[in-house]
Amino acid sequence: MLTLLNGMGWVALLCLGAWAPAAADEPLKIGFVSTFSGNAGVLGQHMYDGFMLGVDHAGGKLGGLATDILKLDDQFKPDVGLKLTRELVEREKANFIVGFVFSNVLLAAAKPALDSHTFIISGNAGPADFAGARCSPYFFSASYQNDFNDEGAGIYYTNKGYKRVYLLAPNYVTGRDALAGFKRTYKGEIAGELYTKLDQVDYSAELTQLRAARPDAAYVFFPGGFGINFIKQFYQAGLRSEIPVLSKATVDMTNLPAQGDAAVGSKEVTHWNWDLDNPANRRFVGDFVKKYNYTPSIFSESSYDVAQLIDSAVRDVKGNLSDKDALRKALETAQIQSPRGSFRFNSNHFPIHANYVIEAVKKSDGTLTLVTEQKLRDEAGDSFVSQCAMK
Amino acid sequence: MDWALLAIQFLNGLQLGTMLFLMSAGLTLVLGIMNFVNLAHGAFYMLGAYIAATAYRASGSFWLAGMVAVPATFLIGVAVDRFCLRRLYDRDHLAQVLGTFGLLMFFNELVRVIWGPAAIFAAVPTSLESAVELLPGMPFPLYRLVILLVGLLTGVVLYLVIAHTRLGMRVRAGASDRVMTASMGLNVTLLSTFVFGAGAALAGLAGYMASPMVAVQSGMGDPILIMTLVVIVIGGIGSIRGALLASLLVGITDTLGRVYLPVMLGAAFTPAVSNALSPAITSMLTYLIMAAILAFRPQGLLAARTG
Numbered sequence: 104m105l106t107l108l109n110g111m112g113w114v115a116l117l118c119l120g121a122w123a124p125a126a127a128d129e130p131l132k133i134g135f136v137s138t139f140s141g142n143a144g145v146l147g148q149h150m151y152d153g154f155m156l157g158v159d160h161a162g163g164k165l166g167g168l169a170t171d172i173l174k175l176d177d178q179f180k181p182d183v184g185l186k187l188t189r190e191l192v193e194r195e196k197a198n199f200i201v202g203f204v205f206s207n208v209l210l211a212a213a214k215p216a217l218d219s220h221t222f223i224i225s226g227n228a229g230p231a232d233f234a235g236a237r238c239s240p241y242f243f244s245a246s247y248q249n250d251f252n253d254e255g256a257g258i259y260y261t262n263k264g265y266k267r268v269y270l271l272a273p274n275y276v277t278g279r280d281a282l283a284g285f286k287r288t289y290k291g292e293i294a295g296e297l298y299t300k301l302d303q304v305d306y307s308a309e310l311t312q313l314r315a316a317r318p319d320a321a322y323v324f325f326p327g328g329f330g331i332n333f334i335k336q337f338y339q340a341g342l343r344s345e346i347p348v349l350s351k352a353t354v355d356m357t358n359l360p361a362q363g364d365a366a367v368g369s370k371e372v373t374h375w376n377w378d379l380d381n382p383a384n385r386r387f388v389g390d391f392v393k394k395y396n397y398t399p400s401i402f403s404e405s406s407y408d409v410a411q412l413i414d415s416a417v418r419d420v421k422g423n424l425s426d427k428d429a430l431r432k433a434l435e436t437a438q439i440q441s442p443r444g445s446f447r448f449n450s451n452h453f454p455i456h457a458n459y460v461i462e463a464v465k466k467s468d469g470t471l472t473l474v475t476e477q478k479l480r481d482e483a484g485d486s487f488v489s490q491c492a493m494k
Numbered sequence: 495m496d497w498a499l500l501a502i503q504f505l506n507g508l509q510l511g512t513m514l515f516l517m518s519a520g521l522t523l524v525l526g527i528m529n530f531v532n533l534a535h536g537a538f539y540m541l542g543a544y545i546a547a548t549a550y551r552a553s554g555s556f557w558l559a560g561m562v563a564v565p566a567t568f569l570i571g572v573a574v575d576r577f578c579l580r581r582l583y584d585r586d587h588l589a590q591v592l593g594t595f596g597l598l599m600f601f602n603e604l605v606r607v608i609w610g611p612a613a614i615f616a617a618v619p620t621s622l623e624s625a626v627e628l629l630p631g632m633p634f635p636l637y638r639l640v641i642l643l644v645g646l647l648t649g650v651v652l653y654l655v656i657a658h659t660r661l662g663m664r665v666r667a668g669a670s671d672r673v674m675t676a677s678m679g680l681n682v683t684l685l686s687t688f689v690f691g692a693g694a695a696l697a698g699l700a701g702y703m704a705s706p707m708v709a710v711q712s713g714m715g716d717p718i719l720i721m722t723l724v725v726i727v728i729g730g731i732g733s734i735r736g737a738l739l740a741s742l743l744v745g746i747t748d749t750l751g752r753v754y755l756p757v758m759l760g761a762a763f764t765p766a767v768s769n770a771l772s773p774a775i776t777s778m779l780t781y782l783i784m785a786a787i788l789a790f791r792p793q794g795l796l797a798a799r800t801g
Contacts, residue, residue, distance in 0.1 A: 141611075141712075141713070142611065142613075142711050142712055142713060144611045145611050145612045148611075274773035274774075274777075296769065297752075297753075297756065298769065298772075298773045299752070299773075300752070300773060300776060300777050301777075302717040302720065302721075302777075303717075303752075304704075304708045304709075304714075304717060304718065305510050305513070305707070305708075307506040307509065307510065307638065307749070308503055308506050308507070308749045308750075308752050308753045309752065309753070311499065311502050311503055311506060311632075311753070312499075312753055314632075315496065315499050328613060328709035328711055328714075329709075331613050331708070331709035331711075332707070332708050332709050335617075335706070335707055335708070335709075336707055339618055339623070339635045339637060339638075339706075339707065340625070340633075340635055341624075341625040341633050341635065357612065358613070360612065360614075360615060361612065361613035361614060361615050361616075361709060361710070361711075362615075363615045363617055364617065365617070
């Protein structure tokens with residue numbers, strides 16, 4: 104079924120390629136590669152909706168050029184992502200490739216684009232490789248470096264004076280990176296560290312160990328469905344009143360409705376929240392809710408900024424897309440009204456921005472929401488910038 | 495060694511085991527009795543969870559949700575059997591695997607169409623939300639105890655029905671010799687449909703019981719289906735008692751392995767090595783048991799006497 108649909112998508116893509124008019128009045132061509140099918144398809148949709156709101160806010164024409172957007176599904180598969188970027192570069196001659204939820208897909212898919220000097224602006228995935236040793240003049244991240252929030256969590260717990268912290272994450276590269284990021288900034292003792300299996304849905308054993316270790320607090324990373332399982336079972340085990348829990352990408356706007364009351368009191372580290380009080384954010388959240396009828400997530404916000412970045416840079420070079428150096432400089436120095444408040448690029452093309460701790464609370468009408476508790480860091484970059492020799 | 499902690503972890507393993515048993519009982523019945531490989535079993539688990547969560551939300555009664563979800567999955571099972579799978583009974587196992595795998599994907603897409611791609615909300619009823627202090631300082635969630643009891647009770651009932659009732663006798667007869675049973679004047683096709691529906695209802699029951707604890711989302715049946723297949727191979731295909739024994743064995747091994755392997759390896763290796771090694775070994779543990787069973791006792795721990 105999925106393969107068939109994907110096959111149809113391909114036929115459509117090939118046709119578009121074959122029928123594309125000769126470059127008379129060259130439109131701006133953007134490939135939006137993200138995960139739209141499967142359970143992670145929600146994330147791709149949040150991103151695409153955010154991006155399209157950004158396009159709307161630019162009057163439907165990014166940088167004043169007719170904008171042609173190809174929405175493509177990577178199916179959460181690195182090989183499919185690679186095929187799509189290759190196609191976008193070789194056949195479509197795309198000017199920008201954006202999207203990318205998952206780091207493993209991005210890492211596999213980026214090469215054809217970067218080798219051919221096609222710009223990638225990631226709307227979520229921010230692997231350490233691209234922030235450090237493998238940084239590229241043609242790669243930009245509008246979201247955050249993967250470890251950014253883990254490091255923020257370490258700082259938060261150190262500031263709180265927690266002496267012993269228990270760590271939990273699924274056993275795969277992002278899970279391991281998350282806990283490593285936490286340990287980079289946390290000054291106290293690690294009371295225990297457990298990695299769960301990727302096909303695991305029951306966390307009773309880990310929760311029992313967590314309770315028995317009697318830590319001051321817990322830091323966990325359980326993205327997507329893992330986060331729903333974990334937060335529900337954590338609450339059911341009666342741990343909510345015993346052990347404070349902080350997480351990243353676990354209690355977010357995509358998971359919160361399914362977690363329900365079990366999430367109340369859970370804290371999350373992030374670079375943006377819907378309730379940040381600045382004019383750009385009020386406009387973004389207001390228009391987003393009006394257009395799509397749900398509260399935007401970090402996925403939507405980052406992709407909204409991707410659209411703004413393209414708009415700003417293309418405007419800056421007056422629509423001359425062939426001068427890649429000028430376009431790159433325009434991106435590096437882009438001034439955008441980001442809903443995060445402040446946003447600028449570091450020398451490794453990853454953002455310098457603020458870091459927040461937010462909390463899940465129940466509103467008086469019984470619905471759940473995420474409320475900003477405090478600003479943790481202002482104008483912070485990532486830990487890998489020193490390893491990046493931008494050529 | 496902290497014995498109280500070990501006891502609680504053992505109980506956790508037992509509870510995971512009973513959950514697996516609810517799934518494997520249905521699958522082993524269909525595979526052992528009808529000689530039919532049913533990968534769509536995971537879909538019935540998912541449907542049970544979705545229907546229960548929706549009914550719970552609409553009615554506010556968790557018990558009513560179960561009374562809706564279990565019969566509904568029975569009826570879906572019967573319909574699937576009559577309209578799709580009947581044609582596959584006389585085909586080889588490959589055709590059955592392909593056919594039922596297709597059904598699994600169909601249902602995964604169907605729930606996305608009906609309920610949307612995001613996970614839906616399902617909670618433990620407030621009356622079962624508390625924890626019981628079984629050992630001092632070691633509270634155990636009441637809801638998990640309920641699952642444990644429901645699982646064990648289901649096992650007893652199934653055993654009694656199959657071993658000691660007329661219906662059970664017919665099911666066993668149909669399993670031993672389909673043609674002979676049919677020639678004795680029994681409607682074996684109807685019997686098969688009933689068994690298939692009962693298997694689906696058991697999966698639906700498992701999904702209903704699991705829904706408050708896990709993410710109710712498309713594809714939620716896939717990982718538990720794999721564990722279930724491991725369980726029925728270990729237990730002996732077609733054997734309810736084997737399924738119970740193997741479920742508990744797998745549940746306890748998996749749980750204790752997840753917790754104590756890192757500790758044991760931590761004593762032998764540096765933290766970096768043991769942290770890398772233990773999740774890898776834990777993931778393999780249940781499969782290692784299955785491989786050993788296949789090598790030394792291919793009929794399973796308690797081979798079915800009928801099939």
